[in-house]
Amino acid sequence: MAIDLSHNNLSGEIPNCWGDYEHGLLMEINFSFNKLSGAFPISISKLSSLLWLHLNNNHLEGKLPLTTMKNSKHLRIxxxxxxxxFGSIPSWTNNAFPTLQILRLRDNMLDGNIPIHLCRLKSLKILDLxxxxxxxxxxxxxxNLMGMTKNSANIWKSTNQPFEGTDFIKTCVNAxxxxxxxxxxxxxxxxxxxGILNLVVNLDLSNNNLVGLIPLELFSLVKLIGLNLSHNHLKGEIPEIIGNMKFLESFNISCNQISGTIPKSASKLxxxxxxxxxxxxxxxxxPTENQFLTLNDPSIxxxxxxxxxxxxxxxxxGDNTHQVPQTKELEDENDLxxxxxxxVIAVGFAVGFWGVIGTFVFKKNWRYACFRRVEDVADEIYVYASIKIAKLKRLLTNHVHG
Incomplete structure (x- = not known):
């Protein structure tokens, strides 16, 4: 049994009169994408058969009611x-939400620390804060979020939780x-x-005020497909074990204070x-191997x-892989x-040489005229030089006798 009133223009408050029904198990409540306001109806926590709860994209306010949802032992979403x-993310008892796979609290006004109780959600695959x-x-x-480290079959074994009406619940979940x-x-x-929602493994802690080092344990979540830690104040280095995250498709650590080098093991992603x-x-x-060859946008x-x-x-x-190809390319351009x-010099010389010499070879009268002209110029220079020398001698002689 399901109630789906999503994507409407519903307003007002959600009624606070929920409880298990005699003639059927209520497994889904979906009021998402409306204009509902007011506080979270506490009576929803009485629905022991509830599997899916979608109240996103509304105007609900107040503090999160997680501590009151003690009966929601089958809740998946x-x-x-x-x-x-607003307020902090509350803590809860150890046996709360044993099967919760998706916890989505993004775009609220939550403050305070991330509680360690979140680490007890053994089945969690999507955590969006x-x-x-x-x-x-x-x-x-x-x-400790085993849903992000192991396959689904292993999670069911590790939680080892007893369920009322197990066969019926599991049938509905799969369907x-x-x-x-x-x-x-x-x-x-x-x-x-x-469609493939139960196969997605994602952790999004972006756009908060988180500080301190990125814990090494975070990189042990080897089933993650997406990891977003951007727009915080995180420090520290990216560890070598990031290379073990073989399924990682999206990794965002922008706008932090992360230092150190990019591990060589990152090329294994x-x-x-x-x-x-x-x-x-x-x-x-x-890195210049594998996927990093395709991640060639400088804005990254x-x-x-x-x-x-x-x-x-x-x-x-000293990076030969980066400098040698560039140097070789410049040398090739200079050689060309x-x-x-x-x-061009050779062609110009050939044209000039044969333009002059070739003309003299084939035009005898031009050749003779050129030679006569050269002789005439030489004679003129000789006569001019002789006159000048004679005048110079006379001036020197007069100066000596005078």
């Missing part, structure tokens, strides 16, 4: 994004996953993901097709003045210019 919820006011550091226990729809920002764009490392403190050469690395190599204009010192220069 909790989407409260694009609302006006982007565009809030979260502060503090990323908890080291984030590596209705393909109908579920959640928006995710990946690869710099917003995607409306449906053969599925990577969207990368943004701009405006950090990265240094050293950019902008704002890192100490990065060098292709596709940037900064040459790396020299060749044309010598060719």
């Amino acid at each position: 909790l989407d409260l994004g694009e609302n006006k919820f 982007a565009n809030n006011n979260l502060s503090g550091s990323i908890p080291h226990c984030i590596g 209705e996953w393909h109908d579920q729809d959640v928006k995710q920002v990946m690869k710099g764009r917003e995607y409306d993901i449906t 053969t599925t990577l097709n969207h990368l943004n490392m701009s405006y950090n403190n990265l240094s050293g050469p950019i 690395y902008a704002g890192n003045p100490y990065l060098c190599g292709i596709p940037l204009q900064n040459n790396c010192q 210019e020299k060749l044309w220069f010598y060719f």
